[in-house]
Amino acid sequence: MSAEPASNLLRQPGPPEPVPDVDPPKAFDPRFTEAVPPQACLVSLYDQAVFSEGPVWWPARGILVWSDIEGRRVLGWHPDGCVRVVIDAAPFINGNTVDQNGDLIHCEHGNRRLSRTTPDGRSSVVVEAFEGRRFNAPNDVACAADGALWFTDPVYGLRLPRQGALAESDLRHYSVYRFDPITGSVRRMADLGQPNGLAFSPDGRTLYVSDTSRTEGGDGHTILAFPVRNDAGLGEPRVFAEIEPGVPDGFRVDHRGWIWTSSGSGVQVFSPDGDRLGLIPTPQTCSNCCFGPDKRRLFITSGQHLYALDLASD
Template structure:
């Protein structure tokens, strides 16, 4: 199997997701765009995806949207670094901000997100989009976190991670996984998930990762510095797909896996996916 380049010359690729209308979306975090790939052609889907105004001194160069997901209505949900927000791109092209603060202070820079069984949005909020990639408690949150947003209410679920990153559920929604790509807090966390309540945290596998996804067989796909690692339900590495540069995220759309790296998006033929 070979990696096929389907987009290049990207500032910083992230958040690939397959759109139900039949194309791939992904973020260019540095160039503040969401792009689409349809019939082999790369086009801009949304300009100023993560910040509508000029960057401020507390921003770094990663001001665009990051993680993406499609909701059940077909809207594109996005993590906006520059706006410190979770927002929704509706099917008619309108951008609607859903949430940008917690307890009266801005979020840091929402990074990745996934949907729970009732449509709740789970998202990570590390300081990757802030100056120096450090917390700025005078401006935003005094901590990183993982949150649940549902019906207009934001709830802090995880407080004890410095750089929470990729988030995903098992297909039965009984478990939630959270990754980090910082070596000092290595380990993919696994939690029991019951009606928005987390319990029984364990380190599922001793790995770092950026984006993470799970198939119906319970295999966990990790975007890592070396490429994609596939982890079995028994927490064993069962496959490695090396990429020339760091893999930032992935999405699974049978029979392909789409991989974003810093400057390139790849398509990889992966038959017998259990999606």
């Protein structure tokens, strides 16, 4: 991978573009308007990706980073409106997060591993095997409060040639893992039909993981809630929410404990009790979302697009 090539400018600085013919946010519960004003408008920040995923705010660089998986690039949106290539010739990177050192952590479909990019552009391998066998195609990753990296490992990068490389699984299971950067150990935490997005509750006592096995002929279109034990293990999960239409690909949890999840209709928002609070419609199937540095803006990846929606202040 090469970072920040010389000819990396994809969009000139400037204001976002309005998104025509999209419905306004829809509240199913009065609490929704505490975060999303009824007059909030979706705007387009970039529309020339191939398949957008894995958005995360990178404080060390002050930019919004996201993956163009099929375009084999990691892109960066700057507050002045310009978009630049952050990583070129990427190995089908999907999910991204920021670790406790301020580095970007990537899920690589192509190389079937987690990797790291530092703010100055240096890259390295984080972890690439479990018990001597290669992962399937790490999909999404989250950094826990103790610095451990939790990630999902479904089959998609082995089945979709535009998002990885066709191959048989070395593991024969699709799992959630915990990587300890201090000891270098990898623990298999749970098996799902096709584990996909994941995020922790604000207190770290619940891990939410989506099962999107519906896309592989199964019936999974759910977000599961796992209690996190004191030893960092997981208890028995419960079904937190079933998502219709589509599947809960990627999602985030805010400071209230609300879950903001992708779906076939846009970003659906749920309370910690599982109440469906509202919907932010998107013109295409939504793949993922994340918050800006002050939690006042929601960034949304959807097909070719990076969208944004300004939120209400607390």
